[in-house]
Each structure stands twice: as structure tokens, then as C-alpha cells.
Amino acid sequence: MLTIFLSRLLRMVIVMLGISVITFLIFFATPGSDPAARIAGRNAAPETIAAVRHDFGLDRPLxxxxxxxxxxxxxxxxxTSFANRGQKIVPTIMSAAPATLSLVAGAAILWMALGATTGIIAAAFRNRLPDKILMxxxxxxxxxxxxxxxxxxxxxxQSRLHDTWAFSWVPPLGYVPLTSDPAGWFFxxxxxxICLALMYIGLYGRxxxxxxxxxxxxxxxxxARSKGLSARRVLLKHATRTAIIPIVIMFGMDFGVLVGGAAVLTEVVFGINGVGRLTYQALKxxxxxxxxxxxxxxxxxxxxxxxxxxVLCVMIDPRMRQK
Amino acid sequence: MTKSSEKTPAPVLSVRGLSVSFRGARGVWSEVVRGLDLEIGAGETVALVGESGSGKSVTSMAITRLLDPETSRLGGSILLDGQDILALSEEDMVSRIRGQKVAMIFQEPMTSLHPIYTIGDQITEALTVHSPMSKAQARKQAIELMQRVRIPNAEARISDFPHAFSGGMRQRVMIAMALASRPKLLIADEPTTALDVTVQGEILDLLKDLQEEFGMAMLFITHDMGVVAEVADRTVVMLRGDMVESGTTAQIFDAPVQPYTKGLLASVPKLGTMRGEPVPLRFPVVNMANGSVTPGTKLDRTPDTAAPLLKIRDLVTRFDMRGGLLQRRVAQVHAVEDVSFDIYPGETLSLVGESGCGKSTTGKSLIQLSGGRSSGSVDLSGTELFDTSGEKLRRLRRRIQMIPQDPLASLSPRMTISEALTEPFLEHRMGSRAEALQKAERLMRQVGLQPDMLARFPHEFSGGQRQRLCVARALMLDPEIIIADESVSALDVSVKAQVVNLLMDIQQNLGIAFLFISHDIAVVERISHRIAVMYLGEIVEIGPRSAIMERPAHPYTRRLIEAVAVPDPSRRHSRRSQEPQELKTPLHPMSYVPPKRRYIEIAPGHLVRDDVTTAA
Incomplete structure (x- = not known):
């Protein structure tokens, strides 16, 4: 167990090292990315830029x-940020992370539950009406x-039906921290x-x-059928458990990528100041x-x-356990 | 048609005029089983025999109604323990019939168990689904069942997963599951076909014992006449969906009436028919339409024993098992260990042994296709193959060709036969496209096919024809040696004999040497000049065919030959006295040093491993 954990940790360090080096090199190879010129501001004299470059250590080897x-x-x-002087990077990300995590984790629960239900029902009624409707x-x-x-x-x-009984409870756009107001956070x-989960429900269900x-x-x-098991038991216990493994593997990818910032479109549309939005602004x-x-x-x-x-896969499929 | 003379007062299963149709492409229904009559009494075994496509497995699926009702239609009547199966609803089948009145075991024990549940879970599920009981009680009964089917150490193994069991042990688990609710009828669909001969014998003995104990009726589906003779009271022969002949097994074997039955019996390779024959003998040619038999002819060409064509010395192939923090090697599978032999031009050397003994790996290692780490020396008439690599090795591979076990899987489904045959020829720059086509046409005739079939795709051929195509493809490159890795194992008996005869024709005409890898000893006896017996990666005995078959010296060779099922119904009530054995694996830790083996020459060319002074 400890060796597995350590080898994971080692692999993570290597991956992050590689990614950081690549990001660093790409940045300096990008035209117009000279940080000194940006920090010095528009129409700065070459001497000023040179001074800034020296002050920030940008004239030292890469x-x-x-x-x-x-x-x-x-x-x-x-x-600190190069673009917004004085903005500390680590606290900024730390304050944006809970919003993104809340958004993605909730959506993930939704899409796993509904995606699995969709897939199982569709498979049970394969080629019949419920299957066709769901697909x-x-x-x-x-x-x-x-x-x-x-x-x-x-x-x-927010606008057309906001004042009716159905949607009057919907709060204005934006994120409410869980710690300050749990109910507000939820609403x-x-x-x-729902918006973020929708696509994944469809994808995972199919x-x-x-x-x-x-x-x-x-x-x-x-x-299993010759043992005399009911169709429902064959479906749920014998067929689904094997079939769910690729879904779990895909879920890991999707979840990681979304928490890392790929939920940016949802964040922007719903005015949530998350990591995705932060990344987008930094890139701009x-x-x-x-x-x-x-x-x-x-x-x-x-x-x-x-x-x-x-770990989940090993729990589902013991064959993956290393001997 | 002969009627059974035995009295069956209240048959457990009574099938009358059963017909099964499948809906094929464009909604066309085709009948795959027609007018089948079958009756099995308690304690009785009926064998359903036929070649692939005869409808025997479909029949078993029809009796348990496991065929998809949307694409299949059943006709006639099936009475099981007095109940009309065809009149029951799917719910009734689940709650009252399957797993209670009738249980099944299947051909592939490797894939028939759910890979991600422990065998304990799977056996208890079969117990609890029909009769509710406590967990502890179910576990106790599951252990009892495992002991009944003689799984050693049942209490410890109940929480193991199927992948930790060998094929024979998995089949025992399947049997334990089938017996869970003491069924009236057990349907065994090719239960021993995928198993090694020694394991096959153990499973057959077990089934015979359990049948006596439980008094159940057994429907035994098989293509193997040796197995039929051993287990069945009565036999039903099927051909392309029709019942050809039925009667007591003794009648069918001693006095078959229908030509097809005669032909089927005549094409069964029988062990021991080569006694006293100095050279390999072709299989008798059986006319399946009238059952007449033309005796096989001798192989006239004798091997050229002046200088070996292929000299293998100290061949070792190991596979790594990795693990730990840095995925270092933690153990090795010693798949091939210190194997040495020669093959002479025009000779057939057979490698026999059970699955996992390293015979296939040996074949693949010669041309460096095994995927493991090999060492030793492979000398092809003066060229050391293990010193060559890249382009040079690729060109050398032309001289050693392979015929695979599964011809369909080894022919690209998107290439016409003409493309498949000419590709290697052109790839090795042996001539122009026109020459390649010419040669392909000539070879098609040589392997008994029509040159105009070259435009077809692999799926348009039968299994035997596809194997002929693979032979033709190998011959395109004028090889000096052909490695035939279980090349005839998957074929029906009648087709198997034809393909073996074809290989012998080719050897006679072209003087090609064969390394014939097979677990089928009756076939090996026909085709070989010499035989090498492998066990756990090592050769235990090697020598001329007659010496190995008639005077086996190593205990393992004897065990292997004795285990073969003999198509003789008089042996039905005999049992082998062999203890069940869990297959040993050649997996060893990195520190393991294999013992240095010595071989004793007990007769000219007949070498036996000396196990007394070099015991591991």
C-alpha cells in the first residue's frame, strides 16, 4: 500500500515538473510575451524596460x-502577478478553488447518478421505445x-419566468460560499x-x-442466466459492474480536467469566480x-x-490488483 | 433409425420434434434444428454428437430457453420433469426451471465465470437465489460443494477470484455451481473441449461419479467421439440440424447404420493405430457421403539426416513480472528453460505438452516473436538467428513460416485472399506482381482450392478452407521450415484429417521441415518423425515417434498418453486412477536458479531427462 502511494506521489511530481517546464518554455517562446515590457507599461522608455527587467530578474538565465x-x-x-501589480497568486487561487470545486463536485454527483440510470434503463429496454427516447x-x-x-x-x-412561483427562489448569479450560507450555496x-452535468449525462449514458x-x-x-437469476439481477449485478469500469476511468479524467479549470464556460455564464475564469483571464x-x-x-x-x-477500479475489479 | 432398447419409464427430459429457427439478415428465418427427438431418464447420459454447425449447442440453449426470443423461434415440444417448457413464461423459467430443474456447464471455463466476483460469491448466489438461507449457511454449503467437486483446500480458496484457478479447477467451480440446487438434468456443453487431456480425464471421472451420487440425467454435448464412448449410455448424431442416427452408444460405435455416422467414427484419430509403422502415415480418407474409407498412404520421403536444418541449443525464454515502486522486475516466468533440439530437412518434429508448458513460446522464440527475453542459440543452416536483428532478421524470417491456430483471426478481414497471399511475396521482393499472382494460383491448387477463389474475402471460406489458405500463404515464401502451432486443433475431425494429410503431401513434394506444436497426441502420432515432450518449460523426453509412443520412459509422458480418451464404449465404467492436480506454474522469484538438467540416452536418439540425480 505504501509503495503504491509513494510511486503515485513520485509520478505526480514528475508529471507536474514536466508540465511546469513546458509551460515555462512555451511562454517565453510566445511572441509579445516579454513580461518586462508589460510590467513597465505602454510606451515605456527602453531604459525603463531594461531596469524593470533587471529588477524582476528577467535578464537572468531561464x-x-x-x-x-x-x-x-x-x-x-x-x-505576485505580472499583470496586476501586487496581486498575490497563491491566495487568489485558493479563494477561487472552493467555487470551482463546489460546482464540479455537485455536477459530478448529478451526472454519475443520472448517467448510470440512463445507461442501465436504455440497455434494459434496448431497441425499444424507452431506449430510443433516452438515446x-x-x-x-x-x-x-x-x-x-x-x-x-x-x-x-433569471428574467422571463423569474417572478413566477416556479423560479422565484432562484438567487441572482454568482457564488455563495458554503461556509457562510449553506442553503444559499445550494440554491x-x-x-x-444541471447545466454542467447535462452533456456528461448524455455522454456517460450512451x-x-x-x-x-x-x-x-x-x-x-x-x-448467470443458466443459474436461474432474474433478468434484473443479471443486468444490475453481473453486466453493469463490468461495464461501469470504463465509465469510472473516464470520470477520473473529466473530473480532474473540470476542477482544473475546464468548467470555465459554466463559470462565466453563471458569474462564478472560479479557477477556470482565473486561468482564462491570465491567458488573456x-x-x-x-x-x-x-x-x-x-x-x-x-x-x-x-x-x-x-483505487476505485481495483475495488470494482479485483483482477487489477497487483500480485 | 434405431430405437433405444433400454426402458425409460418416466424420462426426465423428453424432446419431441424440436425445431429451432433464427432470424437472419433482412428478416429471413432459417431453420437450424429440425425434428429432433430426445429422451433422457434419471441417471442416464445421452450424448449429442456432431461437427460444428450441427445445431447441438443451439439445442441445449433451446431446452433452457436461453435463446433471444426476438431472433429465434422454437417448435415441437420439450417436457422437462413433466412440465412443458415451451408453454412457460420467462418468469416461470427463472423462478422454477433454470438452476433448479436444469443446470448447465459450458465449454469455456475461462470465460464462463464472472471475473470480478469471488468463486464463493458465485456459488452462494446459485444457492441462495432459489432457496433463501443465511450467509453462514450458504458459505458452509458452498464449501461442501467445492469439496464434492474435489477442489483442494476448499475453505481457503472460497474467497479467491476465478483468475487464480486453472482451467480444470474453474470447470470444477462451474460444476459445483450447477449442482447447487440438485438439478434433475445437467446439460454439459463441450465441458472438456478446452481442457488438457489429463484434466479432461479428471473432469469426466468427476461427472460420472457425481451422476451416480445425485442420480441426475445428463445431456452431454460434444464433438469428441472418445468422450462420447466414455460417458454416454445413448448417443444422438446430428448433422446440419438434422438428427442422423440415435441408439445406444455401443450400437452406434459397433454397428453404425448411417454413412455419416460411419464416416464420423472412421475419421476419429485413434491413438495406437501407428504401432509398428516405421514412417508417418496419412489419415485414412473418409467419404462422409457414403462412409467408405480409403486407407492412408505412407509418407515416402525420408528426412535428410546428414546435417540439421535448424539447431537449437539451450533456448531460454523468460517473461518478467513487474511490481513495486519503480516497476522493477520482481519475478520471472520461466516459459522455456534450456531447450535443445535439431530439426533435419524434410522432417517433422512434434512438440507436445499441456497448455502452459511452453511449447508455443518455444516456436515463437525461434523467430523472436515471443515477446519475452530469449537467450541461447538458434542456428538455421549456419546462420545464428539470435545474432541478427532488424532488416536482416526480417529477411531470414522468410525461411521460417508459421501456420497459426486460428486462421480467421490471422487473415485480415479487409484483404482479399489474393492480397493476403501476394503481400508477403512482394514484401520480400521475390518477384513481380504477375509472378506473385501466378504463384498464388498454383498454390491454391496445391492446397486443394480453386484459383478463382482468390478474389474472395476470408469470411467466405469454411474453417478448413481458411487453414488451407494459411498453408498457401506460408508456402508463398518457399520456406525451409514451417512452424505449425496447434494448426489443426480447432478443426472438426473430418477436416482435421484432411489438413494433416495436406501438410504431409507438402512435406513429400517440397521437403519442408515441420515443427508441429500440438496437444493432440493422436494427430501427433500420425504426422511425426520425432516427438519432444515438454513439461513446465523443459523437454522431459525426446526421441523417435515409435520410441516415445510405444516405450515412453518419463512418468509425465506416460501420464499424458494414458489420459487420452479412447473411442471405445467398453471402457465406459472405468476410471483413471489419476489424482487431480492443480497446474504448477513456472513462476519463480528473481533469485531462482533453475537446476542443470542431464539427459540419459536410453536408445539411439531417445533421450530422457534424468530426474533422479537432478531433482529440482
Missing amino acids: YVQYGLMMDRLFITRDL GASMMAVAMPVFWVGEMINLVT ALVFPW MLRTGIIETYQEDYIRT ALDLPMIMATVLYASFFVVVANAIVD
């Missing part, structure tokens, strides 16, 4: 700059862009959750349906410290989510 940045990011934790609906859910769905939801719940996130139907071709399903401003921090934060979650998924 590997020294990289080392300094890692030091200020992880050890002293006082790395049609999930195809639509996958096809509709998140920002469009979000705007439609806002149009209905504020209901529609963002994948699980295909997986279960394929599993029905396996010899051990025939064994070519703000290296913020980009670096958000990218590393994202990769951390991808690696962690994958580690959790590996």
Missing part, C-alpha cells in the same frame, strides 16, 4: 528564473453547447450543476448502454505567474483524480 518562480510559488508562496435525449444533451444551455437557463430563471448552484450491451455477449452472462493578459500556478493546480487535480479512480 533556468534560474524557473527556479526562482518555483521557489516563490511553492516555498515562500509570495509569487435521442442524450444525443441532444451532448450536442447542445454549454454556454447556450446556460444562457437559456438564465433567460428563463445558487442548482442550475449551474457509453454505459453500449458497454452493458457488449457485456451481454460474454459467456459469464450466459452462466499573458500573465506568466498566474498561468503557471493555474496550470500546475489543474495538473495536480488530474493526477489526484486519476489516482482515486485507480
Whole structure:
């Protein structure tokens, strides 16, 4: 157990090191990204830029700059933004993270529950009406862009029908911290959750349906049926457990990527100041410290989510356990 | 048609005029079983025999109504323990019939158990689903069942997963599950086909014992006449969905009436028919339409024993098991250990042994396709293969060709036969496209197919024809040696004999040497000049065919030969005296040093491993 944990940790450090180096190099290879010019401001004299460059250590070799940045990011934790003078990077991300985590975790519960239900029901009624309806609906859910769905939801719940009994409870756009007002937190996130989960419900439902139907071709399903198990038990206990493994693996990827910032469209549409939005702004401003921090934060979650998924997979399928 | 002379007062299963139809492409219904009559009494075993496509497995699925009702139709009547199966609803089948009145075991024990539940879970599920009981009680009964089917150490193994069991042990688990609710009828669908001969014998003995104990009726589905002779009281022969002949097993074997039955019996390779024959002998040619038999002819060409074509010395192949923090090697599978032998031009050397003994890995290691780490020396008439790599090795591979076990899987489904045959020829720059086509046409005739079939795709051929195509493909490159890895194992008996005869024709005409890898000893006896017996990665005995078959010296060789099922109904009530054995694996820790083996030459060319002075 300890060796597995240590080897995971080692792998995570290697992944994050690689990503940070690549991010760093790409940044300096990007045209117009010279941080000194940006810090010095518009129409600054060449002497000023040179002075700034020297002050910020930007005239030193790249590997020294990289080392300094890692030091200020992880050890002293006082790395500041290049774009917004004085903005401390680490606290900014720390304050944005809970919003993103709340959004993605809630949506994940929703899409796993509904996606699994959709897939199982569709597989049980394969090629019959319930299957066709569910698959049609999930195809639509996958096809509709998140920002469009979000705007439609806002149009209905915030403006057109906001004053009716159905949606009067919907709070204005934005994030309410869980610690200050749990109920407010929940109500504020209901529609963002639905909006973010919709596509994944469709995607996971379709994948699980295909997986279960394929599993029905396996010899051990025939064994289960010949034992005299009911159709429901064969479906839930014997077919679904094998078919759910690829879904769990995909879930790890998706969850990590979303927590790392890929939920940006939902965050922007619902006015949630999350990590995705932060990353987007940093990229727009070519703000290296913020980009670096958000990218590393994202990769951390991808690696962690994958580690959790590996543990889950071993729990579902004991064959994956190493001897 | 002969009627059974035995009295069956109240048959457990009575099938009358059963017909099964499947809905094929474009909604066309085709009948795959027609007018089948079958009766099995308590304590009786009826064998359903036929080649692939005869409808025997479909029949078993029809009796348990496991066929998809949307794509299949059943006709006639099936009475099981007095109940009309075809009149019951699916709910009734679940709650009253399947797993209670009738239980099944299948051909593939490897895939028939759910891979992610422990075998204890799976056996207790079969117990509790029909009769509610406490967890502790179910566990106790499951352990009892496991002991009944003679799984050693049942109490400890109940929480193991199927992958920790060998094929034979898994089949025992399947049997334990089937017996859970003491069924009236047990349907065994090719239960021993995927198992090694020694394990097959153990499972057959077990089934015979359990049948006596439980007094159940047994429907035994198989293509193997040896197995039929051993287990069945009565036999029903099927051909393409029709019942050809039925009667007591003794009648069917001693006095078959229908030509097809005669042909089927005549094509069964029988062990021991080669006694006293100095050279390999072709299989008798059986006419399946009238059952007449033309005796097999001798292989006239003798091997050229002046200088070996292929000289293998101290071949070792190991596979790594990795683990730990840095995925270091923690153990090794010693798949092939210190194997040495020669093959002479025009000779057939057979490698026999049970699954996992390293015979296939040996074949693949010669051309560096095993995927493991190999060492030793492989000398192909003066060229050391293990010193070559890259382009040079690729060109050398032309001289050693392979015929695979599964021809369909080894022919690309998207290439026409003409493309599949000419590709290696062109790839090795052996001539122009026109020459390649010419050669392909010539070879098609040589392997008994029509040149105009070249435009077809692999799925348009039968299993035997596909194997002929693989032979033709191997011959395209004028190889000096062909490695035939279980090449005829998956074929029906009548087709198997034809393909073996084809290989012998080719050897006679072209003088090609064969490394014939097989677990089927009756076939090996026909085709080989010499035989090497492998066990746990090592050769235990090697020598001329007659010496190995008639005077086996190593205990393992004897065990292997004795275990073969003999198509002789008089042996039905005999039991082998062999203890069940869990297969040993050649998995060893990194520190393991394999013992240095010595071989004793007990007769010219007949070497036996000396186990007395070098015991491991």
C-alpha cells in the first residue's frame, strides 16, 4: 500500500515538473510575451524596460528564473502577478478553488447518478421505445453547447419566468460560499450543476448502454442466466459492474480536467469566480505567474483524480490488483 | 433409425420434434434444428454428437430457453420433469426451471465465470437465489460443494477470484455451481473441449461419479467421439440440424447404420493405430457421403539426416513480472528453460505438452516473436538467428513460416485472399506482381482450392478452407521450415484429417521441415518423425515417434498418453486412477536458479531427462 502511494506521489511530481517546464518554455517562446515590457507599461522608455527587467530578474538565465518562480510559488508562496501589480497568486487561487470545486463536485454527483440510470434503463429496454427516447435525449444533451444551455437557463430563471412561483427562489448569479450560507450555496448552484452535468449525462449514458450491451455477449452472462437469476439481477449485478469500469476511468479524467479549470464556460455564464475564469483571464493578459500556478493546480487535480479512480477500479475489479 | 432398447419409464427430459429457427439478415428465418427427438431418464447420459454447425449447442440453449426470443423461434415440444417448457413464461423459467430443474456447464471455463466476483460469491448466489438461507449457511454449503467437486483446500480458496484457478479447477467451480440446487438434468456443453487431456480425464471421472451420487440425467454435448464412448449410455448424431442416427452408444460405435455416422467414427484419430509403422502415415480418407474409407498412404520421403536444418541449443525464454515502486522486475516466468533440439530437412518434429508448458513460446522464440527475453542459440543452416536483428532478421524470417491456430483471426478481414497471399511475396521482393499472382494460383491448387477463389474475402471460406489458405500463404515464401502451432486443433475431425494429410503431401513434394506444436497426441502420432515432450518449460523426453509412443520412459509422458480418451464404449465404467492436480506454474522469484538438467540416452536418439540425480 505504501509503495503504491509513494510511486503515485513520485509520478505526480514528475508529471507536474514536466508540465511546469513546458509551460515555462512555451511562454517565453510566445511572441509579445516579454513580461518586462508589460510590467513597465505602454510606451515605456527602453531604459525603463531594461531596469524593470533587471529588477524582476528577467535578464537572468531561464533556468534560474524557473527556479526562482518555483521557489516563490511553492516555498515562500509570495509569487505576485505580472499583470496586476501586487496581486498575490497563491491566495487568489485558493479563494477561487472552493467555487470551482463546489460546482464540479455537485455536477459530478448529478451526472454519475443520472448517467448510470440512463445507461442501465436504455440497455434494459434496448431497441425499444424507452431506449430510443433516452438515446435521442442524450444525443441532444451532448450536442447542445454549454454556454447556450446556460444562457437559456438564465433567460428563463433569471428574467422571463423569474417572478413566477416556479423560479422565484432562484438567487441572482454568482457564488455563495458554503461556509457562510449553506442553503444559499445550494440554491445558487442548482442550475449551474444541471447545466454542467447535462452533456456528461448524455455522454456517460450512451457509453454505459453500449458497454452493458457488449457485456451481454460474454459467456459469464450466459452462466448467470443458466443459474436461474432474474433478468434484473443479471443486468444490475453481473453486466453493469463490468461495464461501469470504463465509465469510472473516464470520470477520473473529466473530473480532474473540470476542477482544473475546464468548467470555465459554466463559470462565466453563471458569474462564478472560479479557477477556470482565473486561468482564462491570465491567458488573456499573458500573465506568466498566474498561468503557471493555474496550470500546475489543474495538473495536480488530474493526477489526484486519476489516482482515486485507480483505487476505485481495483475495488470494482479485483483482477487489477497487483500480485 | 434405431430405437433405444433400454426402458425409460418416466424420462426426465423428453424432446419431441424440436425445431429451432433464427432470424437472419433482412428478416429471413432459417431453420437450424429440425425434428429432433430426445429422451433422457434419471441417471442416464445421452450424448449429442456432431461437427460444428450441427445445431447441438443451439439445442441445449433451446431446452433452457436461453435463446433471444426476438431472433429465434422454437417448435415441437420439450417436457422437462413433466412440465412443458415451451408453454412457460420467462418468469416461470427463472423462478422454477433454470438452476433448479436444469443446470448447465459450458465449454469455456475461462470465460464462463464472472471475473470480478469471488468463486464463493458465485456459488452462494446459485444457492441462495432459489432457496433463501443465511450467509453462514450458504458459505458452509458452498464449501461442501467445492469439496464434492474435489477442489483442494476448499475453505481457503472460497474467497479467491476465478483468475487464480486453472482451467480444470474453474470447470470444477462451474460444476459445483450447477449442482447447487440438485438439478434433475445437467446439460454439459463441450465441458472438456478446452481442457488438457489429463484434466479432461479428471473432469469426466468427476461427472460420472457425481451422476451416480445425485442420480441426475445428463445431456452431454460434444464433438469428441472418445468422450462420447466414455460417458454416454445413448448417443444422438446430428448433422446440419438434422438428427442422423440415435441408439445406444455401443450400437452406434459397433454397428453404425448411417454413412455419416460411419464416416464420423472412421475419421476419429485413434491413438495406437501407428504401432509398428516405421514412417508417418496419412489419415485414412473418409467419404462422409457414403462412409467408405480409403486407407492412408505412407509418407515416402525420408528426412535428410546428414546435417540439421535448424539447431537449437539451450533456448531460454523468460517473461518478467513487474511490481513495486519503480516497476522493477520482481519475478520471472520461466516459459522455456534450456531447450535443445535439431530439426533435419524434410522432417517433422512434434512438440507436445499441456497448455502452459511452453511449447508455443518455444516456436515463437525461434523467430523472436515471443515477446519475452530469449537467450541461447538458434542456428538455421549456419546462420545464428539470435545474432541478427532488424532488416536482416526480417529477411531470414522468410525461411521460417508459421501456420497459426486460428486462421480467421490471422487473415485480415479487409484483404482479399489474393492480397493476403501476394503481400508477403512482394514484401520480400521475390518477384513481380504477375509472378506473385501466378504463384498464388498454383498454390491454391496445391492446397486443394480453386484459383478463382482468390478474389474472395476470408469470411467466405469454411474453417478448413481458411487453414488451407494459411498453408498457401506460408508456402508463398518457399520456406525451409514451417512452424505449425496447434494448426489443426480447432478443426472438426473430418477436416482435421484432411489438413494433416495436406501438410504431409507438402512435406513429400517440397521437403519442408515441420515443427508441429500440438496437444493432440493422436494427430501427433500420425504426422511425426520425432516427438519432444515438454513439461513446465523443459523437454522431459525426446526421441523417435515409435520410441516415445510405444516405450515412453518419463512418468509425465506416460501420464499424458494414458489420459487420452479412447473411442471405445467398453471402457465406459472405468476410471483413471489419476489424482487431480492443480497446474504448477513456472513462476519463480528473481533469485531462482533453475537446476542443470542431464539427459540419459536410453536408445539411439531417445533421450530422457534424468530426474533422479537432478531433482529440482
